[in-house]
Amino acid sequence: MNQGNILIVEDEEIIRASLKRLLERNHYSVSEAGSVHEAELSYTLKEFDLIISDLRLPGSPGTEMINLAEGIPVLIMTSYASLNSAVSTMKMGAVDYIAKPFDHSEMLERVAAIMARKPASPDKSTEEVICDAGSGYSGILGQCDAMKLLFKRIRKVAPTDATVLIQGESGTGKELVARALHENSRRSNGPMISVNCAAIPETLIESELFGHEKGSFTGATAARTGLIEAANGGTLFLDEIGELPLEAQARLLRVLQEGEIRRVGSVHSQKVDVRLIAATHRNLRKLSGSGEFREDLYYRLKVVELRIPALRERGNDVLMLAEKLLEKVCNKMELEVYSYSPEAMAAICQHQWPGNVRELEHAIERAVILCDDDIITPETLDLDVHVKSTLFRADTGNGGSDNVAETQDGLSLEDYFQRFVLEHQDQMTETELAQKLGISRKTLWERRQRLARIFHKQGSSLCQGAWI
Structure with missing residues (x-):
């Protein structure tokens, strides 16, 4: 039985995850955010029965949640416990105050007491939380403003049948975004067919996409269903669509305009119900200007355009991703989770990551394989970065550890x-x-x-x- 809906606003992921598990074990429905701005951006606050917020947060302080909550009770927690801060937050309208580190039973008692003071209300319909501060959107991780904006736009466009063009450098996760759009759409029970246009030979791409009839060309010994037809009732994801030949572009345009395909060698067309999501790292506007990409197809594709920021543009996301990917790699190799040396963390922040998240994951996998102990260093990451490591130099004195x-x-x-x-x-x-x-x-x-x-x-x- 759902005891109530709670929003946790806390920038420390470990604390946030621990508190979420505690509350969920006690039958509360829990959502989370890493800052006041993220909470305001991601959720409708009036849907919650209680907001638990840290006092000190990036950007606006946790007490700002009191103004935004508009009557929803706010429990303030802080590691900077003092009588003055407790009194001041209570004066501002906080329903209660708890100091970190808090005892689990104490937290549960405070939450239960606050819930008991709230008038009983009918059960709210359960909604899938598709944008989450800790896990991002459908497995896509990100906490910077650019990623929050991306999550917000995905959430808006996913339920529609609009054609989407995803722009981003190689390795940024364009297919993950496409999958998020599909899984949160009305077509989620249908197939999602992914096609890398750059990986199919030009002579075969029309047959692969549209299918062919028996005898339509040398080697066509049997009729074959194309990938567009296979995606009927679902989603077709065309990655690197900038590599699609002009002839195939013209046929794809007909699919978008008329909702029908014609197999190679056939004189009959057939209707298909397919949502198209395309992705590219190339500048399609520039390509259409030079005649390398059909301009009419370009405008058909960019009904909604989503841009994924490069990893170097995502600020502190790189450290969060590095921690998550290290845990993933260690679990995959059935190892205890390793940790980064301070020098490695600085090197990760300073590196430009031209291969983006894919490059980061491969560097971490290499480091786990090659390191001699459970500490990842810049050398095992193979990063050629001159780390500004004044604080990290080894002790030089011989008089003891201090x-x-x-x-x-x-x-x-x-x-x-x-x-x-x-x-x-x-x-x-x-x-x-x-x-x-x-x-x-x-x-x-x-x-x-x-x-x-x-x-x-x-x-x-x-x-x-x-x-x-």
């Missing part, structure tokens, strides 16, 4: 780390701090723990709570 290398301005690396965190922790989330330092959140936590122990031994007056 001796550290010094930066060029005379500060030890730990001094630099301490000063940077103290100066920026009130303005940045832990994720942003870690990314600015070029380290993982786990490494940030471990360094804070280490410094706290040092301060305790030395009797430092620095508040340990600022580090944990």
